Amino acid sequence: MAKKKSCNRKSKSHSHKKISHLHKIYKTKRKTKDHDQIHVDLKIKNAYELLNQSVDNDVPGAAQNYCVHCARYFVDEKALKEHFRTKLHKRRMKALETEPYTQEEAKRAAGMGSYVAPKKFEIKTQPDRQTLTSIYQETTDKDNMII
Numbered sequence: 001m002a003k004k005k006s007c008n009r010k011s012k013s014h015s016h017k018k019i020s021h022l023h024k025i026y027k028t029k030r031k032t033k034d035h036d037q038i039h040v041d042l043k044i045k046n047a048y049e050l051l052n053q054s055v056d057n058d059v060p061g062a063a064q065n066y067c068v069h070c071a072r073y074f075v076d077e078k079a080l081k082e083h084f085r086t087k088l089h090k091r092r093m094k095a096l097e098t099e100p101y102t103q104e105e106a107k108r109a110a111g112m113g114s115y116v117a118p119k120k121f122e123i124k125t126q127p128d129r130q131t132l133t134s135i136y137q138e139t140t141d142k143d144n145m146i147i
């Protein structure tokens with residue numbers, strides 16, 4: 001009986017305090033793509049397609065204002081430009097600078113093969129649509145170039 005009582009008290013007052021920092025990680029409401037998926041999107045071929053989507057009235061701004069790094073749609077160009085200046089976007093770009101984690105890296109770290117530190121990328125805010133289109137038309141290596 002005494003045991004049960006202490007258990008109840010615990011769940012009422014302090015139960016979830018310790019893991020509160022994990023709530024953000026497990027939240028799925030605002031879940032966007034993971035970093036490795038975005039690295040695929042940053043290839044010029046995919047980025048070009050993402051920034052030139054056909055009009056879709058189910059998403060904000062009819063899919064015409066997309067941030068590749070954050071995998072988010074914005075209502076208009078102004079909102080998108082404002083988003084580029086936010087902490088959220090900058091933090092995301094910083095996180096994207098390192099090469100996504102792969103199974104190969106895990107193997108190397110575990111002593112199989114020689115360890116090579118993950119590559120660093122130079123990540124810049126996406127160019128506007130006209131600039132991207134001209135870059136896209138000039139590049140021949142559309143699968144590898146990262147915007």
Ligand SMILES: [Zn+2]
Nearest residue numbers: 067069070089
């Ligand atoms: Zn962004």
